[in-house]
Amino acid sequence: MPSFLYPRTVAFHRPAGQTKGGRIGYGGQTQANETVVATGIPASIQERKEGIRKPTGLPSDGRQPEWWVFISRPKLANGTLKVGDVMIDDLGNRYQVLAPYWDSLGYRLTCALLEV
Template identity: 50%
Template sequence: MSSFIYPRTVTVSRPDSDLTPGYTSDYSGVEPANETIVATGLPASIQLKKGKGRPDAGLPADAVEKTLWTVFIPRGAAQLGLIRTNDIVTDDLGERYQVSAPYWNSLGYALQVELLEP
């Protein structure tokens, strides 16, 4: 349920790890079909942190501009350790973000994330 402070809802998923080393001709970045849902319906506040330059890898799933965001999730909604680096956060509008730093503090998570290209 959304509130004034946490007006959005998000789902957190974890990309399945590819155990095959080396070149893969059909690799296209992070794909929803290859992810496992970790948590859903989490209340959140999503705030723009900054935007700069093109992402380094240049993959099809990369955003046009690297935009960094902070996703706040309250302490009571997700326990410490639930969200990890490289997890995917999908918001209620369908935007997808990759977690670069799952920072935990006394209020809950303050996730540093990067917007992914649809």
């Protein structure tokens, strides 16, 4: 249930690992090939000012926004989330978890918005 401190609701999915070898067709990352880790988690999503430098490194590229997501300790246990998990917010935006950090208050996730 969202609150004043955690006004958003998010879900976490874990993409399936590619187990086949050799030449295979592009499968893409979709919800169909993701395992649900947690749903209905209250969160606070905040944009970080610094952002991530785009990989092309051109001066005109600017920076890709980076997001901090705060989740209260009682809502998710330590070790539940991993690097590469996908977070879906209540507006349907998809983020990739870059760094799941756990402390005495709960999770502070560093995430990047997944663009189509």
